[in-house]
Amino acid sequence: MDKAEYVRLAPVYYALAIAAVLANGRKPYTEWQIRSVYPETDEQTGEEGTLIGRHLILGKSGRLAQCSFDD
């Protein structure tokens, strides 16, 4: 996999992660609540994080789908 393919595909997996939460929960979620469904602990620092926390990927998704934001 090269960078271009990664940049194209990674946002789709983030979208899938969000959709899976909504499909299972059938209720509204805040962004923070969705992120917390996919927790990750930094092995070096022990800091709690999320597997969908890469702002570059989220930004790419948001930029491409920015018009999805509700009025």
Place this chain on the structure above:
Amino acid sequence: MIRIRTDPFGPPIFSQSESFQEAFDALREDEGSAFSTYFASGESAAWLTYALHSIENHYVNLGIQPSDFEDVDSEWAPIPIDQSDPSTKNAIEALEQVVDEVRSDNGYNASLPQERDFVLEGLTGVLGKLKSPSISAGYVKLAMDRLSILGRRFAGSVREATIIGARTAIIDFAKRHFGEALNYLWRFITFG
């Protein structure tokens, strides 16, 4: 498919749109998509978590940089327009209707002339591009941005249906002309 409700101070709220289940099912049946593989796994949280871990690992191993996501060239790459395609005709007609209605709205012009001009200039520019041999994704985004402004301004009014119709027509046009690469993301667009 996914509705994102924003707020000036509170965090965004994600929820299912009315078409969520239909779109989700269609994606699951789309062989080769991540959604299909997720379904094949039995909608396994473990599979999805593994995939997200892999995305994280690839991010580090590939040395992903902010510049890799800038994507300026593709956003402004000219895409040939099929003027004979119904989606093109529909998009032009729908945008023209919106422009005509906004231009004739004296109340909007009197109360918010700068916003009105901002919206009209953007939509008129997009209309010109739609009638030309090519267009870029940036223009489509511009149209959606301006229509979103109108959507907020005219929510609940008689113009709302026209605005929603234009959005739908632009999305159909984009799906038709921007190909499979954007298809998954276009399916997420909603305006609940």
